[in-house]
Each structure stands twice: as C-alpha cells, then as structure tokens.
Amino acid sequence: MLKVGVIGCGAIGREHIKRLSGKLQGSMVTAVCDMYENSAKEAAALVSGSEVKIYTDVQAIVNDPNVDALVVTSPGFAHKEPVLAAVKAGKPVFCEKPLCTTAADCKEIVEAEIVGGKHLVQVGFMRRYDKGYNQVKDLLDSGEFGKPLVVKCTHRAIEVDSSYSTEMAVTDTAIHEIDCLHWLLDDDWESVQVIMGANTKFAHPALRDPQVMIMQSKKGVTVVLEVFVNCKFGYDINCEVVCEDGVIHMPAPSFPTVRKAGKLSTDIETNWINRFIDSYDIELQDWIDHAVKFEVAGPNAWDGYIAEVTADALVEAQASGKIEKIELGETPAFYK
Numbered sequence: 095m096l097k098v099g100v101i102g103c104g105a106i107g108r109e110h111i112k113r114l115s116g117k118l119q120g121s122m123v124t125a126v127c128d129m130y131e132n133s134a135k136e137a138a139a140l141v142s143g144s145e146v147k148i149y150t151d152v153q154a155i156v157n158d159p160n161v162d163a164l165v166v167t168s169p170g171f172a173h174k175e176p177v178l179a180a181v182k183a184g185k186p187v188f189c190e191k192p193l194c195t196t197a198a199d200c201k202e203i204v205e206a207e208i209v210g211g212k213h214l215v216q217v218g219f220m221r222r223y224d225k226g227y228n229q230v231k232d233l234l235d236s237g238e239f240g241k242p243l244v245v246k247c248t249h250r251a252i253e254v255d256s257s258y259s260t261e262m263a264v265t266d267t268a269i270h271e272i273d274c275l276h277w278l279l280d281d282d283w284e285s286v287q288v289i290m291g292a293n294t295k296f297a298h299p300a301l302r303d304p305q306v307m308i309m310q311s312k313k314g315v316t317v318v319l320e321v322f323v324n325c326k327f328g329y330d331i332n333c334e335v336v337c338e339d340g341v342i343h344m345p346a347p348s349f350p351t352v353r354k355a356g357k358l359s360t361d362i363e364t365n366w367i368n369r370f371i372d373s374y375d376i377e378l379q380d381w382i383d384h385a386v387k388f389e390v391a392g393p394n395a396w397d398g399y400i401a402e403v404t405a406d407a408l409v410e411a412q413a414s415g416k417i418e419k420i421e422l423g424e425t426p427a428f429y430k
C-alpha cells in the first residue's frame with residue numbers, strides 16, 4: 095500500500111485525495127499539507143477510516159516516515175520546493191502541471207533527479223491518458239491518414255478570476271496542449287507565436303483574452319490553438335488533425351441530444367473535473383502502480399522541462415509579438 099502525502103488542498107488536491115483514498119487501488123492518504131491549516135483539515139476530513147496527519151510545512155510532510163510518496167497540488171509557482179524536497183528525500187512525487195512556471199526551475203528538478211540517480215518525478219499531463227486523444231493517436235500512428243499537416247485546437251473555459259494573468263494562458267492553460275500535442279504528433283516544437291486581437295468584455299482589465307497561439311513543429315506541422323478562458327458557455331476542449339489523407343476530429347464524452355419546447359439541443363461540458371475524470375483516474379493509478387517500484391511510466395521531469403522551455407518562449411512571444419525559436423538541447427541519457 096503506497097502511503098501518500100498530498101501538498102496543496104484546493105480544488106484538484108481534494109479531487110486527488112478522494113481518488114487516492116477511496117477509488118484507486120494500492121494507495122492511501124496518510125498526510126496532507128496546505129499553507130492554510132483549515133484547508134488541510136477540511137481536506138483530511140475527506141478521508142474516512144484512517145488517521146491523516148495535518149501539516150502546514152512542506153519539508154515536514156516530506157520527512158514524515160509514514161509518507162512513502164508525495165502528490166503536489168499547490169499552484170504552479172509553488173511546485174519547485176516540494177518536488178525538490180521529495181527528490182532529495184528519494185521519494186516518488188506526482189506533481190500537477192506545470193512542473194514549475196519557468197524552464198530554469200524545471201531544470202533544477204531535472205538536475206536533482208539525475209544526481210539522485212532514481213526516476214521519481216511524474217508530471218500531471220493527464221491528457222496523455224485521455225481516451226479521445228489516444229484514439230486520435232492510434233489513427234495517426236496507423237499511417238492511414240498520412241502525414242499530419244495542421245492541428246486546430248480550442249482550450250476554452252467558462253471564466254477565470256482576477257488572480258489569472260495573461261501569462262497563465264500559457265503556463266496554466268496552453269501547457270496542456272504544449273505537452274499533449276508533442277506526444278500526439280511524436281514531434282518537438284520549433285517556434286511559437288502569439289496573436290492577441292480583440293479582447294472579450296468579460297476579461298478582467300489586466301487580462302488579454304482570447305489569445306491565439308501558433309506553434310510550428312520540427313517536422314513542419316502547424317498548430318493553431320485558441321485559448322479563451324472567459325468564453326462563458328462551457329469547458330470546450332477540441333482537437334482536429336488535418337492530414338494528407340484525411341482529417342481526424344477528437345471525440346469527447348458526449349451528452350444526449352434532446353427535442354423539447356421547440357428546440358433540438360445538446361448540453362456541453364462545463365467543468366474540467368468531469369471532462370477529464372477518467373484520465374485523472376487512469377493517470378494516478380498508473381502513477382501508484384509504478385511509484386511502488388520506483389519507476390515512472392508517464393510524463394517525466396524532462397517532459398515537464400521541455401514543456402516549460404516552450405512555455406517560456408510563448409510568454410516571450412506574448413510580449414514581443416514575434417515568432418520565437420525553441421532551443422531544447424540534448425535529451426540527457428537518463429531520460430532516453
């Protein structure tokens with residue numbers, strides 16, 4: 095039984111605590127940590143039938159002998175400290191995306207993991223576990239559609255609050271597509287550009303929304319991604335791959351189409367928790383199954399790093415309005 099300590103007891107922290115303590119096989123939550131003690135206490139109350147220790151100090155939960163592995167679900171800007179502490183303690187750690195909010199911080203984690211010599215870090219890029227993305231990948235890999243040429247994506251959310259910045263459209267939101275499309279296409283990013291045109295009236299005054307991000311891959315695929323986080327109508331994730339021999343549109347979990355009161359209508363998803371519920375389950379089960387053996391089968395620290403190199407370039411492109419080049423460097427032998 096993997097004894098897990100969870101750091102960051104907000105929205106997804108609580109979702110993962112419920113999974114790790116009730117739904118998935120082979121794990122239990124033995125400790126939780128939040129900078130606010132009340133938040134940690136509320137989260138601990140979600141676990142029934144076993145004692146859960148409450149912490150407000152990151153190093154203390156990492157050092158707890160009754161904690162075998164860590165799940166980090168604090169905000170992205172606070173990921174470096176707990177992930178480095180876990181790596182230095184030799185404990186497996188699942189870190190929600192992004193690994194960190196700059197490539198330089200991610201690099202410190204990569205270097206610490208290499209020095210420790212054990213694969214310990216998995217990053218929460220759960221779309222790699224999503225049924226729809228995997229169906230698209232299987233079709234691409236079958237070769238029946240020929241070479242991919244253009245990918246059109248939307249990442250729309252109902253609304254964000256004033257703590258969400260223009261940069262977070264990259265580091266918090268587009269980071270999913272940066273990783274997932276790199277994996278889907280089996281390709282690396284060559285250059286990026288961001289176009290910010292008309293703003294929605296629903297964005298808070300300091301936020302540019304929507305933003306169109308254009309990413310060019312090394313093999314020449316062009317990705318056009320619309321990030322629109324105050325779209326007001328739903329949580330709307332789409333992905334269409336235009337290939338030489340046809341077009342593949344990602345299927346998403348669907349709702350019934352109904353006829354009522356003179357209308358033909360279909361609901362759409364409103365919430366990331368439901369849209370990716372199966373992916374989170376499969377992802378964390380995979381993490382548990384490998385963490386007990388000190389293995390990482392999912393996206394690793396290097397994946398977290400290269401996603402953030404691309405994110406850094408996109409943030410630069412937001413400010414410059416220019417096409418920015420991506421320099422990834424050699425993949426260390428440790429991650430090959």
Ligand SMILES: NC(=O)C1=CN([C@@H]2O[C@H](COP(=O)(O)OP(=O)(O)OC[C@H]3O[C@@H](n4cnc5c(N)ncnc54)[C@H](O)[C@@H]3O)[C@@H](O)[C@H]2O)C=CC1
Pocket residue numbers: 101102103104105106107127128129130133152167168169170172190191192218219220266366370
């Ligand atoms: N994979 C996915 O689809 C999703 C990933 N996320 C990621 O999960 C992380 C958390 O997101 P949310 O749960 O939405 O945030 P949240 O704001 O709801 O929760 C964050 C929690 O961390 C606590 N916290 C902040 N700084 C801390 C620190 N230094 N030490 C300990 N606790 C600290 C806060 O008090 C809060 O309880 C982010 O990195 C986010 O990008 C969030 C939602 C979905």
Ligand SMILES: O=C1[C@@H](O)[C@H](O)[C@@H](O)[C@H](O)[C@H]1O
Pocket residue numbers: 251266267270366
């Ligand atoms: O990671 C996530 C959240 O942080 C974010 O708030 C949502 O809009 C994302 O799509 C979700 O997957």
